[in-house]
Amino acid sequence: MLLLMVAATACExxxxxxxxxxxxxxxVNSFIQPDSAVYIxxxxxxxxxxxxxxxxxxxxxxxxxGSTKLPLQWQVINGxxxxxxxxxxxxxxxxxxxxxxxxxxxVTAKDTLPRQPLISQPFGQAGGNRVKxxxxxxxxxxxxxxxxxxxxxxxxxxVVLSERLLYRFDPSYNNNFTDLIAENYREVNxxxxxxxxxxxxxxxxxxxxxxxxxEYLILEVTGLTQDAFKYYKxxxxxxxxxxxxxxxxxxxxxxxxxxxxxLAGVNAARLQLEIK
Numbered sequence: 233m234l235l236l237m238v239a240a241t242a243c244e245x246x247x248x249x250x251x252x253x254x255x256x257x258x259x260v261n262s263f264i265q266p267d268s269a270v271y272i273x274x275x276x277x278x279x280x281x282x283x284x285x286x287x288x289x290x291x292x293x294x295x296x297x298g299s300t301k302l303p304l305q306w307q308v309i310n311g312x313x314x315x316x317x318x319x320x321x322x323x324x325x326x327x328x329x330x331x332x333x334x335x336x337x338x339v340t341a342k343d344t345l346p347r348q349p350l351i352s353q354p355f356g357q358a359g360g361n362r363v364k365x366x367x368x369x370x371x372x373x374x375x376x377x378x379x380x381x382x383x384x385x386x387x388x389x390x391v392v393l394s395e396r397l398l399y400r401f402d403p404s405y406n407n408n409f410t411d412l413i414a415e416n417y418r419e420v421n422x423x424x425x426x427x428x429x430x431x432x433x434x435x436x437x438x439x440x441x442x443x444x445x446x447e448y449l450i451l452e453v454t455g456l457t458q459d460a461f462k463y464y465k466x467x468x469x470x471x472x473x474x475x476x477x478x479x480x481x482x483x484x485x486x487x488x489x490x491x492x493x494x495l496a497g498v499n500a501a502r503l504q505l506e507i508k
Contacts, residue, residue: 253279258288258331258339260493263460265500266345270295270302270317271309274331277492287313292332298325321345329495339491346455346499349376354503356449362402363437365451365503371430375461376453378421380437383448383504391448391504396420398440405436422456422464449505459487460496 262272272293275285293315295302300322304315321327323345332338350368363380380399383391398417417440437451456464462485470484486492 256336258291258333258336258488258491258493259285260329260331260339260341260488260491260495262329262495263498264321264327264343264345264496265498266323266348267320269319270304270321272304272315272329273312274315274333276333276336288333289313290333291315294330296328297322300325327495327497331491337490339488341488341491341493341495343457343459343487343496345497346457346460347374348499349374349453349455349501351451351453351501351503354451354505356505356507358507361439361441363399363439363449363451363505365435366432367435367453368432369425369428369430373425373429373458375422375424375456375458377456377464377498378423378435378437379419379452379454380439381450381452383450385448391450393450397449399437400440402436402438405434422461422468424461447507449507451503451505453501455499455501457497459485459494460498463487463494463496 257277259275259277260272261275262270264270272295274288274291274293276288278285289306293304295304295315295317302317302319302321304317307314307316326342326344328340328342330338330340347370350370351365352368353364353366355364356362367376380397382394382397384394386392396419398419400417401421417438466483466485486494488495
């Protein structure tokens with residue numbers, strides 16, 4: 233046994249992989265939600281291994297919503313700087329952004345806003361661990377993000393988000409989600425509608441916490457554009473494979489020309505469930 237262990241150790245070899253770097257570029261990150269202010273994070277990229285990404289507060293930004301230019305203002309929120317629109321994001325237009333900064337290539341990106349998911353008939357039973365609702369998918373390509381929150385009653389008698397809950401799609405009911413059926417409970421899942429395009433389906437989510445009596449649950453289903461969906465899925469894959477030398481490196485999707493990051497549209501719908 234000792235000889236085998238020594239032999240195995242002797243066969244180990246550390247391989248240093250050189251990750252190509254094209255030099256510093258502008259990084260733009262923004263997810264646009266209709267009827268909400270637009271928050272844009274602009275930073276400078278760093279070589280592989282970097283952990284601090286310098287902000288560019290003096291960047292020159294033009295954000296167009298259709299033919300209308302949205303005014304932006306620099307704000308520091310929870311210690312991070314953002315360019316924030318002074319008017320809400322309008323619906324049914326294409327968004328185009330152009331960002332310039334001294335010494336860096338000018339970058340551009342564009343996207344639209346997706347349809348809001350049609351969800352209804354939420355149901356949760358006291359003492360159980362399943363949440364059921366109906367999702368009506370319209371014809372044409374759609375993608376969704378699913379999250380479930382614990383809600384608490386605020387001082388103003390409003391139910392507000394408290395924390396994300398771990399869940400999985402119940403394997404006994406979700407035939408349309410066979411590619412997402414797993415034993416692991418997660419905070420978020422992403423799925424496109426290839427298996428149920430144009431159909432109305434019942435979705436059953438199984439929570440990890442069984443004792444949910446007396447609490448509020450808030451279901452959130454977010455519509456995603458193709459760029460948003462590709463970004464989240466490739467980021468999820470990179471996170472899952474982090475540190476695994478047996479899989480190929482993957483690149484997180486970006487739609488920012490001559491730079492990095494993502495500008496994408498999202499559209500969230502929420503349902504409140506009171507568990508009694």
